[in-house]
Amino acid sequence: xxxxxxxxARDEGQKVRLNDVVxxxxxxxxxxxxxxxxxxxxxxxxxxVNPNFHWDVFWxxxxxxxxxxGVGWTLMLTVIAMLVAIVCAVILVLMRDSENPILRTVxxxxxxxxxxxxxxxxxxxxxxxxxLFPRLSISVxxxxxxxxxxxxxxxxxxxAAILGLGLCESAYLAEIFxxxxxxxxRGQTEAAQAIGMSKGRIWWRILLPQALRxxxxxxxxxxxxxxxxxxxxxxxxxxxxxxxxxxxxxxxIYLPVPMLMVxxxxxxxxTSVMMIGQYYLxxxxxRGQDYVPTRHx
Amino acid sequence: MSRHATPDRAAAVLLEGVxxxxxxxxxxxxxxxxxxxxxxxxxxxxxxxxxxxxxxCINQIEQISAGRVRIGGTLQGYDxxxxxxxxxxxxxxxxxxxxTGMVFQRFNLFPHMTALGNVIExxxxxxxxPKAEARRIGRDQLARVGLTDLEDRYPNQLSGGQQQRVxxxxxxxxxxxxxxxxxxxxxxxxxxxxxxxxxxxDLAASGMTMILVTHEIGFAREVGDRMVFMDHGTIVEEGxxxxxLAAPKSTRTQAFLSKVL
Ligand SMILES: Nc1ncnc2c1ncn2[C@@H]1O[C@H](COP(=O)(O)OP(=O)(O)OP(=O)(O)O)[C@@H](O)[C@H]1O
Ligand SMILES: [Mg+2]
Numbered sequence: 001x002x003x004x005x006x007x008x009a010r011d012e013g014q015k016v017r018l019n020d021v022v023x024x025x026x027x028x029x030x031x032x033x034x035x036x037x038x039x040x041x042x043x044x045x046x047x048x049v050n051p052n053f054h055w056d057v058f059w060x061x062x063x064x065x066x067x068x069x070g071v072g073w074t075l076m077l078t079v080i081a082m083l084v085a086i087v088c089a090v091i092l093v094l095m096r097d098s099e100n101p102i103l104r105t106v107x108x109x110x111x112x113x114x115x116x117x118x119x120x121x122x123x124x125x126x127x128x129x130x131x132l133f134p135r136l137s138i139s140v141x142x143x144x145x146x147x148x149x150x151x152x153x154x155x156x157x158x159x160a161a162i163l164g165l166g167l168c169e170s171a172y173l174a175e176i177f178x179x180x181x182x183x184x185x186r187g188q189t190e191a192a193q194a195i196g197m198s199k200g201r202i203w204w205r206i207l208l209p210q211a212l213r214x215x216x217x218x219x220x221x222x223x224x225x226x227x228x229x230x231x232x233x234x235x236x237x238x239x240x241x242x243x244x245x246x247x248x249x250x251x252x253i254y255l256p257v258p259m260l261m262v263x264x265x266x267x268x269x270x271t272s273v274m275m276i277g278q279y280y281l282x283x284x285x286x287r288g289q290d291y292v293p294t295r296h297x
Numbered sequence: 298m299s300r301h302a303t304p305d306r307a308a309a310v311l312l313e314g315v316x317x318x319x320x321x322x323x324x325x326x327x328x329x330x331x332x333x334x335x336x337x338x339x340x341x342x343x344x345x346x347x348x349x350x351x352x353x354c355i356n357q358i359e360q361i362s363a364g365r366v367r368i369g370g371t372l373q374g375y376d377x378x379x380x381x382x383x384x385x386x387x388x389x390x391x392x393x394x395x396x397t398g399m400v401f402q403r404f405n406l407f408p409h410m411t412a413l414g415n416v417i418e419x420x421x422x423x424x425x426x427p428k429a430e431a432r433r434i435g436r437d438q439l440a441r442v443g444l445t446d447l448e449d450r451y452p453n454q455l456s457g458g459q460q461q462r463v464x465x466x467x468x469x470x471x472x473x474x475x476x477x478x479x480x481x482x483x484x485x486x487x488x489x490x491x492x493x494x495x496x497x498x499d500l501a502a503s504g505m506t507m508i509l510v511t512h513e514i515g516f517a518r519e520v521g522d523r524m525v526f527m528d529h530g531t532i533v534e535e536g537x538x539x540x541x542l543a544a545p546k547s548t549r550t551q552a553f554l555s556k557v558l
Contacts, residue, residue: 185405187401187403187405188405188407190353190358190399190401190405191399191401191405191406191407191464191467192407192418193356193357193358193391193394194356194358194394194397194398194399194468195394195395195398195418195419195423195467195468195471196391196392196394196395196419196423196471197391197418197419197422197423198387198388198391199387201422201423205418205422206407209409210407210408210409213409285409287409287451288408288409288410288411288451288452288453289408289409289451289453
């Protein structure tokens with residue numbers, strides 16, 4: 001609450017004159033700001049007037065059609081792969097906590113495998129999937145095929161990239177989600193049971209909202225990691241994403257630096273938008289604990 | 298197995314030969330207890346004697362290992378056909394849990410919901426009462442525990458005593474047949490104990506059937522119609538609170554009371 005002469009809080013008709021306080025000064029902060037400003041100005045000047053950065057080329061290609069398409073594809077890969085990862089992770093967490101020992105083991109093995117092998121290797125594998133398994137079919141085991149399609153109709157480069165990114169990520173998310181649910185006190189479930197809520201409803205209404213509060217910040221991290229991970233889909237090979245698009249241009253015009261700046265600009269822009277989204281999600285799921293709305297503003 | 302040759306099926310709560318094992322640990326060793334409608338039964342006993350376990354078995358947070366629990370004459374958790382027990386479906390068990398309201402030592406309010414949100418969660422999500430009507434019910438229940446103005450507060454904006462009163466309102470909003478209290482005041486600062494006890498006293502006066510585990514012996518004497526002393530998973534002694542406190546029969550009861558009084 002701001003201080004001032006006329007500021008008065010009311011409590012049952014009684015007027016309380018609030019203290020008029022001269023805030024403590026922090027001269028050290030101003031010195032630090034001044035020093036930093038000098039350094040920043042130096043660096044900025046060094047970059048902006050530096051002819052090696054080819055800022056004209058940067059501006060020329062910043063909104064080039066292939067770059068924009070690359071931004072679109074990168075975003076799409078990130079979002080869809082993340083959705084695949086979230087769905088898989090939720091299933092993995094439910095399996096991990098289930099009473100069925102087979103489901104528990106499968107979940108454990110999944111996490112073990114996808115966390116334990118490099119993403120690049122997994123992407124290479126998904127790229128080769130159609131070669132390894134030319135037909136996807138449902139058939140009698142060791143008997144005739146009932147129904148089937150050529151694999152490359154289904155597992156296109158885009159699908160392979162999404163599977164590679166999404167399945168690998170699901171293993172990491174599963175561990176994050178599990179930790180989120182673990183942090184909740186057992187008493188929450190018991191209190192919900194005591195008012196007759198069903199298992200599913202307890203999970204959805206009581207546990208999930210509380211778990212999300214701790215799950216969202218690391219998941220935001222993972223999403224940003226995924227965004228940059230899309231640069232690896234070259235391994236599939238998937239050749240439409242932002243990194244490939246800017247690389248292709250720089251190979252053509254022999255000017256890698258401005259194209260790197262273009263790529264960096266767009267990755268930063270997308271990350272910034274994601275961080276804003278994360279802020280609002282955190283605020284929503286932190287209500288009652290981190291963000292307590294006050295009625296007396 | 299049971300000492301009750303002709304069980305009183307109309308009793309609000311009836312326990313017959315209830316045992317509970319945690320692995321090899323024998324936490325309840327044959328509990329027989331009958332509580333009439335409107336009766337207030339206070340349970341005392343040393344730490345680890347099985348008081349919480351008893352309440353948790355009554356509202357099926359824990360599954361009993363042997364014996365029968367009946368509420369309002371209905372067997373809890375099972376269906377008895379041709380002399381065999383058949384486990385009920387989770388849905389049926391959830392429905393039975395509505396018969397009992399439970400108040401916990403550590404409140405266990407839902408931290409992401411306001412006071413009113415906590416109270417209407419059961420009516421809306423379980424009983425499927427329309428939101429507007431549930432709010433009205435919720436406000437009535439909050440008023441009943443003396444928290445009219447605090448419905449928009451989140452649990453961490455409430456004092457311990459206020460939180461426990463919200464928890465009581467949350468249980469009452471489901472209109473249970475029996476209220477179970479597990480040391481409702483032992484996590485509270487001394488000056489906040491009174492406000493919660495007052496609410497419980499009002500409830501007792503309104504004719505609610507209650508089982509109350511407490512260390513507040515004075516309060517137990519005041520509100521209890523019956524007192525049960527537990528030790529090592531058994532009921533050692535039960536009787537009229539004033540008589541029992543004045544002249545305990547068992548030496549174990551005497552020893553316990555000499556420590557807490
Ligand atoms: N889930 C469990 N697993 C194993 N043992 C348990 C479990 N719950 C309770 N017990 C044991 O059962 C015994 C009775 O516990 P209970 O919580 O019912 O005691 P209590 O009488 O409520 O004690 P207090 O006054 O300290 O709350 C204790 O020895 C406890 O260690
Ligand atoms: Mg206890």
